[in-house]
Amino acid sequence: MADLKSRRLEIDALRVLRAVKQHGGVTRAAEALGLTQSAVSHKIKRLEDSLDCALLTRRPKGPMFTALGLDLLDYAEKILAMHDEALLSLAQKDLSGRIMLGLTEDTTLTDLSRILGRFRRLHPQVAVRTRVRMSLILREQLEAGELDLAIMQMFDHEVRPTDEVLFQEDLHWVASPEFEMPAQGPLPFLSYDPNCFYRKWAMDFGQDAGDVLETVFECSSAAGISAAVKAGLGIALLNGRYVSPDIAMIDSRLPQPPRLSYVVRRARKTHNPALEGLINEIRAEIGRKGGLSLAG
Numbered sequence: 001m002a003d004l005k006s007r008r009l010e011i012d013a014l015r016v017l018r019a020v021k022q023h024g025g026v027t028r029a030a031e032a033l034g035l036t037q038s039a040v041s042h043k044i045k046r047l048e049d050s051l052d053c054a055l056l057t058r059r060p061k062g063p064m065f066t067a068l069g070l071d072l073l074d075y076a077e078k079i080l081a082m083h084d085e086a087l088l089s090l091a092q093k094d095l096s097g098r099i100m101l102g103l104t105e106d107t108t109l110t111d112l113s114r115i116l117g118r119f120r121r122l123h124p125q126v127a128v129r130t131r132v133r134m135s136l137i138l139r140e141q142l143e144a145g146e147l148d149l150a151i152m153q154m155f156d157h158e159v160r161p162t163d164e165v166l167f168q169e170d171l172h173w174v175a176s177p178e179f180e181m182p183a184q185g186p187l188p189f190l191s192y193d194p195n196c197f198y199r200k201w202a203m204d205f206g207q208d209a210g211d212v213l214e215t216v217f218e219c220s221s222a223a224g225i226s227a228a229v230k231a232g233l234g235i236a237l238l239n240g241r242y243v244s245p246d247i248a249m250i251d252s253r254l255p256q257p258p259r260l261s262y263v264v265r266r267a268r269k270t271h272n273p274a275l276e277g278l279i280n281e282i283r284a285e286i287g288r289k290g291g292l293s294l295a296g
Contacts, residue, residue, distance in 0.1 A: 011083055013047040014076040016040050017055065021065070021073055044260075081114075096125035097274035102138040102150035103130060105222055105264060106239065110166070111285060112151060119281050125272045134195045134220065142267050148275050149266050154197070155258040163263040164283070169256040170240050171198065172249045176232040181250070186214035188234030192221045198237045198257075206237075206254050 019029035020040070030040045033216070038148045048055050055069035065073065103112070120128060124256075128147070135152040142150050151166070159165060181187065207213055217228045222242070229236050230246040237257060243249055264282060 010050070013043045014080055016043045017069075017073065018049065018076050018080065018208060020044070020056070025064070044099060081118075094125065095123040095274045095277045098127045099129070099272065099275050099278060100146065100148045101128055101130045101278075102141060102147045102152065103132050104138065104152045105132060106153060107151045108132060110262070112166075112282070115285055116278075117279055118178055119278055123274070123277060126277070128278075133277075134192070134199055136195045136200075139265075145267060147267060148272060149264065149278070151262065151264050153260050153262055155201070156261050157258065159261050159263055160265070163261075163265050164279075165280070166262045166264060168259055171237055171260050172240060172243065173235055173254055173257070174229055174238050174243065174247050174249070175235045175250045176230055176246065177248045179232045179235070179250075181235075181253075186212040187254075188216040188249050189213040190217040190219075190228045190234045190236040191215045192224055192225065193218055196220075201257065202237060206257070208255055211253055215241070221247075 015031065016029065016035075019033055020026055023029045023032050026040050026044075027037055030037045033040070044055060051068075051072075053068045054066050055072060057063055057066055057069075101116075108160070116128065116130075120126070130266070131138075131141070131147070135154060138147065138150040138152045141147045156168070175181075189202065193199075199213070202213055217225075217233050219225055219228070225236050225238065226242055226247060229238070235250065238247065239260065264279065266279070
């Protein structure tokens with residue numbers, strides 16, 4: 001019994017260490033885990049004592065983790081994934097059925113890909129059919145009963161009380177660092193296709209400051225928009241993860257876009273045990289990590 005308790009404490013400590021990395025510090029990790037800062041620090045210190053090495057540097061302006069701490073993080077991800085999957089495999093009943101799932105391109109680049117892979121291994125009798133579409137199309141397909149569940153983007157003010165928010169991020173006006181905003185005339189706009197709600201907002205509200213947007217490039221893929229921005233073809237609306245040395249946020253004359261939420265939304269009047277099982281998997285991940293993180 002003592003050995004089992006010790007191993008449980010070690011698993012908890014690894015989960016805390018991972019949270020420190022994910023949330024950028026002890027204080028934020030404590031908030032995400034619902035613990036006090038001293039409790040988080042104590043768990044990490046106990047892990048350091050058991051391993052007889054320092055995992056955090058504890059220098060105000062230095063790197064957060066020591067080299068050994070970074071090495072342990074790599075192992076921690078694998079250990080925690082195997083631990084959680086083993087518990088789920090033993091605890092859950094066999095599920096069967098069919099799930100029609102909708103995802104956006106962006107949501108495929110999150111922890112969700114790993115969660116879906118684990119769900120398929122745990123429940124091989126569940127057939128999951130996935131469509132990757134733009135958010136507005138997924139909403140329409142949910143309303144039409146063509147999907148059981150969609151994981152998609154929307155602006156914060158569009159989130160329903162029944163939606164489950166996975167994570168949030170900001171939307172930015174971006175351009176190549178070499179791009180020069182024209183002093184007069186329309187601004188060249190690099191846009192997703194007409195089914196994109198970014199584009200609809202830009203055309204309905206983004207021109208309120210008096211500037212006119214002229215769509216000069218249209219593409220349904222984030223990779224295509226990113227390439228056009230890097231080439232200096234104009235300005236675009238992109239998530240913060242695409243900001244890089246080749247793609248910079250601009251101090252635009254245009255209004256600040258609303259914040260984005262990534263949500264789980266189910267079809268109305270859907271009663272499907274397999275679907276409930278998948279939603280519970282996502283909920284469990286949110287509980288463990290305080291939200292879902294981007295893989296890319």
